[in-house]
Amino acid sequence: MSFEYAPAPESRAVVSIKPKYGHFIGGKFVAGSKHFPTINPATEEVLSQIALAGKAEVDAAVKAARKAYTSTWSKMSGKERGKYLYRIARIMQERAREFAVLETLDNGKPIRESRDTDIPLAAAHFFYHAGWADKLEYAGLGTSPKPLGVAGQIIPWNFPLLMLAWKVAPALATGNTVVLKPAESTSLTALLFAEVCQQAELPAGVVNIVTGDGSTGALIVNHPDIDKIAFTGSTEVGKIIARAVAPTKKSVTLELGGKAANIVFEDAPIDETVEGIVNGIFFNQGHVCCAGSRLLLQENVAEEVLHKLKNRMEKIRVGDPMDKNTDVGAINSKEQLAKIIELAAAGDAEGAERWSPACNLPGKGFWFAPTIFTGVTQAHRIAREEIFGPVLSVLTFRTPQEAIEKANNTPFGLSAGIWSEKGSRTLWASQQLRAGVIWANTFNKFDPTSPFGGYKESGWGREGGRHGLSAYLKGVSHE
Numbered sequence: 030m031s032f033e034y035a036p037a038p039e040s041r042a043v044v045s046i047k048p049k050y051g052h053f054i055g056g057k058f059v060a061g062s063k064h065f066p067t068i069n070p071a072t073e074e075v076l077s078q079i080a081l082a083g084k085a086e087v088d089a090a091v092k093a094a095r096k097a098y099t100s101t102w103s104k105m106s107g108k109e110r111g112k113y114l115y116r117i118a119r120i121m122q123e124r125a126r127e128f129a130v131l132e133t134l135d136n137g138k139p140i141r142e143s144r145d146t147d148i149p150l151a152a153a154h155f156f157y158h159a160g161w162a163d164k165l166e167y168a169g170l171g172t173s174p175k176p177l178g179v180a181g182q183i184i185p186w187n188f189p190l191l192m193l194a195w196k197v198a199p200a201l202a203t204g205n206t207v208v209l210k211p212a213e214s215t216s217l218t219a220l221l222f223a224e225v226c227q228q229a230e231l232p233a234g235v236v237n238i239v240t241g242d243g244s245t246g247a248l249i250v251n252h253p254d255i256d257k258i259a260f261t262g263s264t265e266v267g268k269i270i271a272r273a274v275a276p277t278k279k280s281v282t283l284e285l286g287g288k289a290a291n292i293v294f295e296d297a298p299i300d301e302t303v304e305g306i307v308n309g310i311f312f313n314q315g316h317v318c319c320a321g322s323r324l325l326l327q328e329n330v331a332e333e334v335l336h337k338l339k340n341r342m343e344k345i346r347v348g349d350p351m352d353k354n355t356d357v358g359a360i361n362s363k364e365q366l367a368k369i370i371e372l373a374a375a376g377d378a379e380g381a382e383r384w385s386p387a388c389n390l391p392g393k394g395f396w397f398a399p400t401i402f403t404g405v406t407q408a409h410r411i412a413r414e415e416i417f418g419p420v421l422s423v424l425t426f427r428t429p430q431e432a433i434e435k436a437n438n439t440p441f442g443l444s445a446g447i448w449s450e451k452g453s454r455t456l457w458a459s460q461q462l463r464a465g466v467i468w469a470n471t472f473n474k475f476d477p478t479s480p481f482g483g484y485k486e487s488g489w490g491r492e493g494g495r496h497g498l499s500a501y502l503k504g505v506s507h508e
């Protein structure tokens with residue numbers, strides 16, 4: 030017997046969205062000259078008009094950040110800096126519901142995820158780094174760690190506030206000031222964060238937020254008075270940035286794409302594994318750089334796993350992201366939906382077999398049903414390219430060695446998953462896999478204490494943990 034869920038919509042009344050926003054420069058909101066709309070991808074409703082920063086605004090933001098760095102922030106003791114970070118973290122917790130609702134409206138992700146994952150983890154990053162601010166000499170990164178200066182930070186649309194926290198918290202804890210650009214389609218929580226900076230009485234210019242598109246990002250990357258670039262996004266743009274900073278003295282960290290293998294060995298606990306597969310690919314609509322998008326099943330358990338996986342997928346609730354019962358929300362943009370549709374069509378054309386559970390997708394907005402492709406081979410585009418949507422490519426293997434070879438047969442190397450009840454097999458496999466993060470009998474677990482980052486085309490450097498601090502300090506090798 031299955032139960033129908035009554036609608037459980039979160040209230041929109043907790044947020045007040047302004048009709049138009051400016052930039053946050055030198056501790057103040059300043060009016061923008063040009064604007065573009067930001068929409069709710071679940072309804073296509075225009076939420077607000079976002080300012081598009083050009084050279085003048087980026088210059089002003091960098092100038093404000095430089096002034097705050099030389100006059101205030103780099104001179105302040107770690108203990109004092111830490112107090113501001115704690116204050117920001119506590120305000121984020123106090124305003125968590127507001128942040129969660131705004132994130133869901135602007136991004137399309139289910140309120141359950143923004144409420145239980147994005148916002149608590151963003152606050153946790155500030156708490157964690159607040160703790161480091163006065164203890165940097167004990168981090169094993171030199172006896173007198175020094176900040177780099179002004180950091181230019183460019184973030185994507187899949188975890189807007191969380192990616193801001195990953196970038197801003199370590200930069201501030203180590204004594205740097207920042208100029209941050211959120212993604213074009215998801216600027217609203219960054220602008221609410223700017224209000225939090227004002228509320229926390231953070232000295233003017235320590236955090237500057239300029240909104241805009243790729244051209245604004247390029248202005249930040251190429252600005253001569255920026256000391257470090259931190260970027261999360263596509264490998265394509267990551268390569269453009271790497272080329273732009275190569276002839277300069279800028280430090281750089283890049284967190285790019287992935288095509289993670291989620292490997293299920295014959296001795297895996299099957300029911301638990303099925304939950305992990307679902308979480309690995311359908312969490313956040315699959316808009317996750319470390320998503321478990323290639324499922325590698327040992328041949329003798331493949332049928333059982335696929336049968337249980339399909340049963341479980343029948344119960345995934347797709348729809349209104351503001352409903353507390355929703356598991357999978359809207360695709361973030363029309364462009365991203367077009368990309369998912371195109372890659373799924375390539376899966377059909379190349380001979381893989383597509384399956385989705387029956388689901389009623391809303392008429393308006395951008396939607397894609399949770400989908401699996403079986404019969405996928407390593408040559409298929411859906412096995413090689415990042416789809417960045419709720420689409421799982423299933424491959425099989427016979428021996429553990431074959432699993433490792435298939436898993437590593439990718440230009441990426443961000444994450445991987447291992448499902449097995451044998452500790453020795455898990456340890457063996459994790460040593461063979463060329464991926465920065467490896468989960469065993471779980472997937473998509475994040476913690477500010479744990480370094481995150483990739484091998485090969487998945488990026489350079491680590492974010493989070495002690496390793497992440499090193500990326501914002503002078504003369505420390507970036508492990």
Ligand code: NDP
Nearest residue numbers: 184185212213241242243246247262263266285286318417
């Ligand atoms: P992008 O890499 O284009 O965007 C990431 C950020 O970089 C955004 O803030 C973007 O601005 C900015 N940007 C774009 N062009 C430049 C540039 N030349 N110089 C500096 N900054 C720039 O990702 P998309 O949003 O276009 O997504 C495309 C694909 O990338 C997705 O389909 C997915 O496969 C992958 N992706 C991977 C992510 C990851 O975490 N690994 C995250 C997001 C996307 P703006 O938003 O205004 O364009």
